[in-house]
Amino acid sequence: MIWFLMVSVALWSFGALMKAPRSVRWAMIALLYGAIALALFVLPAGNPLAATIGVAPGEWLLLGGFAAIVLSYRQGLTWLKSRARPAHASAQTGTFSTTELDRYARHIMLREVGGPGQKKLKNARVLVVGAGGLGAPALQYLAAAGVGTIGVIDDDVVDNSNLQRQVIHTDARIGMPKVFSAEVAMLAQNPHITVRPYHRRLNESCAEILDDYDIVLDGCDNFDTRYLVNRLAVAAGKPLIAAALTQWEGQISLYDAAAGTPCYQCVFPKAPAADLVPSCAEAGVIGPLPGVIGAMMALEAVKAITGAGETLRSRLMIYDALYADTRIINAKPRTDCPVCGG
Numbered sequence: 001m002i003w004f005l006m007v008s009v010a011l012w013s014f015g016a017l018m019k020a021p022r023s024v025r026w027a028m029i030a031l032l033y034g035a036i037a038l039a040l041f042v043l044p045a046g047n048p049l050a051a052t053i054g055v056a057p058g059e060w061l062l063l064g065g066f067a068a069i070v071l072s073y074r075q076g077l078t079w080l081k082s083r084a085r086p087a088h089a090s091a092q093t094g095t096f097s098t099t100e101l102d103r104y105a106r107h108i109m110l111r112e113v114g115g116p117g118q119k120k121l122k123n124a125r126v127l128v129v130g131a132g133g134l135g136a137p138a139l140q141y142l143a144a145a146g147v148g149t150i151g152v153i154d155d156d157v158v159d160n161s162n163l164q165r166q167v168i169h170t171d172a173r174i175g176m177p178k179v180f181s182a183e184v185a186m187l188a189q190n191p192h193i194t195v196r197p198y199h200r201r202l203n204e205s206c207a208e209i210l211d212d213y214d215i216v217l218d219g220c221d222n223f224d225t226r227y228l229v230n231r232l233a234v235a236a237g238k239p240l241i242a243a244a245l246t247q248w249e250g251q252i253s254l255y256d257a258a259a260g261t262p263c264y265q266c267v268f269p270k271a272p273a274a275d276l277v278p279s280c281a282e283a284g285v286i287g288p289l290p291g292v293i294g295a296m297m298a299l300e301a302v303k304a305i306t307g308a309g310e311t312l313r314s315r316l317m318i319y320d321a322l323y324a325d326t327r328i329i330n331a332k333p334r335t336d337c338p339v340c341g342g
């Protein structure tokens with residue numbers, strides 16, 4: 001008996017050393033068991049080999065039967081688990097295909113997202129203003145996360161000088177309108193979503209576009225558009241995730257006046273003088289910074305849609321990339337705000 005166990009362990013170790021699959025190693029042990037069983041039944045009683053094994057043929061069969069029951073119980077459990085998982089997920093999510101379930105599996109297994117959260121993402125409509133530094137990672141991660149409908153508005157075309165940070169665009173697409181370049185990249189990443197490109201500059205007449213969306217992300221590069229997006233979002237009663245960058249510093253918050261939290265203009269009542277805050281083109285910006293803050297915009301959107309955790313409502317996060325420092329500033333709505341006050 002001890003002899004059989006020792007040979008089995010040796011066989012298993014040798015198999016592992018040779019990188020043989022577990023099934024092959026089990027088969028070798030089963031073969032050894034079978035050979036011993038045959039020997040016990042064929043050899044006459046009192047034979048030296050039978051004496052070495054030290055087990056009666058009946059006992060040997062009983063041992064094999066017990067092992068078979070344990071193994072088939074384990075196999076049965078594994079099979080039941082593999083069947084139960086997709087059935088459970090599809091019951092929660094309804095219309096997801098098997099490919100989508102597999103694609104979003106790492107979301108679905110998160111307690112805070114799960115099947116219902118992924119369904120909310122699929123049904124969500126998010127509008128992104130700007131397909132530049134902040135828009136690029138935000139759009140990519142929204143698409144990958146499975147946000148069902150993503151609108152993107154921008155009047156610019158891809159320029160060589162954008163490619164140091166705007167990772168959604170490529171060298172081959174220089175000269176192409178950014179919204180179409182972003183659309184190509186998003187659908188290449190995830191064909192299970194709808195992308196709506198708006199190749200135009202955001203202006204007052206774009207108000208009705210916001211009605212088609214649940215959340216607005218503002219990654220534009222100038223104060224005029226930033227204040228305009230805020231006015232349109234407050235008028236439409238939509239939450240706004242707005243971010244901005246200068247050189248090594250980024251800031252981001254979720255403004256939701258309809259929920260009683262401050263709007264962008266409550267926190268920034270007046271645009272600074274143009275010469276005080278130079279644009280990225282004038283002052284420069286470190287390449288990975290838009291990636292950090294843009295990905296945070298997508299993350300805040302995912303949290304707002306699924307209801308996971310705490311969003312940046314009423315809180316402004318400032319990230320100083322040069323010294324790897326993060327600060328949070330609490331913000332309150334202003335009763336004298338010309339956009340949301342009164």
Ligand SMILES: [Zn+2]
Nearest residue numbers: 263266337340
């Ligand atoms: Zn306000």
